[in-house]
Amino acid sequence: MYAVEIENLTKLYGEFKAVDSLSLAIEEKEIFGFLGPNGSGKSTTINCILGIAKPTSGRIEVCGIDVEKNPLKVRKICGYLPENYGLYGNLTAMQNLRYFSEFYGNFSKDRIFELLELVGLRDVADKRVSEFSRGMRQRLALAQALINDPQVVFLDEPTNGLDPAGIADFRRIIKDLQKEGKTVFFSSHILSEVKEVCSSIGIIYRGKLIKSGKISDLNSELFVEVQTEPKADIDLLKKFGEVKYDEKTQNFLIKVENDRRLEISKYLFENGYVVKELHLREPSLEEVYFNLLREVI
């Protein structure tokens, strides 16, 4: 069973297609990074998963529960940290968490204090949220998302506006959540954040999922970068794979299936070339991301 399974999700706002035939499956206990530029349909997808927005077509299941048929059941096992916190400024941190916990019928002061402790707000439990800094609100919003001890946690741009210490705390908490057996759906437009904590990703652009899979799989394209003296014949190198020549660095870039540096080095030497530089290059997640975007734009 998948933690989240989406089949052909489409969401229209009038004529505008916010999400377009999106299909996705997220394994349980995984930290899934949902990447895409602003306005690409990330939040709409989350809204549909949580039953806040009604899909125009398609089917969504969370831990095997159909969202359209049982939205409340789904919400009972999900937690959501919204992009703009969504907390009541006139209430204290404690009152906010108490209010949300009441919907589960399991209000427990100890649980609230435990969550406040987790996000580092135990000392300001009785302070009004309107007096909180951006980072404090973000932390409280995370506590709010965990109020029901959810199986799946949705985090919408969770590190926006946080200082480095806050970001580090968030990463630690997210990894701890995974260790506790929770699935984390991490929506962001910040690649470095996703790369840091996620094991798999999905890239969405203009409502379409253009790529998804394990980060390691996305980085599967390998290149051998080589520079020779004198400049080697490009046709000679083509036997190893697709070759490009970079005039600026005077390097050949050979797309390979696996690490073939030894063979390339030997072959060039046998053909009378001296290898000045030879190394394996993996594209960064950024390169994968921008290459994919370039392909679809």
Place this chain on the structure above:
Amino acid sequence: MRFLIVAKKEFIDIISSRRFIALLATMVVFFLMSVLQTLNTGRISTAPIIGFFGSSSLAFVGGIFGIALGFDLITREKESGTLRTLLTHPIFRDEIVIGKAIAAFFAICIAVAVNFLFMLGALTMRYTPSFEDFANLGKMMLVTIPYLYTFFSIAFLISALVKNSSTSLTVAIGVFIVLALLLPLFSNYIAQAIVGPAPENPFGDFRNLGNLSDDPRVRSYVQEMRSYMERVQSITSSLSIFSPVSSYSTILNSITASGYFRTVDITKNLLSFVIIPVVLFALAYFRFTREEI
């Protein structure tokens, strides 16, 4: 019963808000001023006080109170993003609307009760109120609650229809002006425009009618004129049903009036205080439960 969780939170929010306290204080001041002013004229009775409230202070301040309570009840949640957060917890949208409506109802009850306690206090400083005074005040309370709730429902619907609080407030004030001031002011003109011109006096001068009372043309004219006035009056009173202020004044005057005025039929006005909030609430409910967030 999740709507009760929302109702409890909203009720506490409302009654502890500066806005509620300020408006309540304003209402109390208006009430007390009116009571003391009426008592100073030497009238020792609740009847003139209630009549005075119905036509001025409470009708106006109360209307604003109702509007102020509801204009941002939904927009504020949309703007701050709390609605989205709330909806990710196990609660349906209709439970949120019902919870808010219940909270506002009880807040209005509290406001009315506080005002009437002050009113009673002011009265007892001058004399011991009779059973009739209590009965009158009780009736007035029972009418004032739905009156305030009617204006709340108007603002609540607007809050469900628009995206932000400033637009909601502007529209709500506009509607308030139309219903509280313009409609009562122009209802007679509107009625005359609908019914058409009054029948012409065949003698040109009313002074001559007295001498011609037996003339069949005069009887016919008087009959036509009566019928015309009844049609105008019927339309005017129908239009006034859409003005909660007019309905409220009519009902309060009827509660305390005697003799000829007691015959005024207030059924339509009373019904309007039930039907208008119910219809507006249903519209707000319909809109809110189907709105894309």
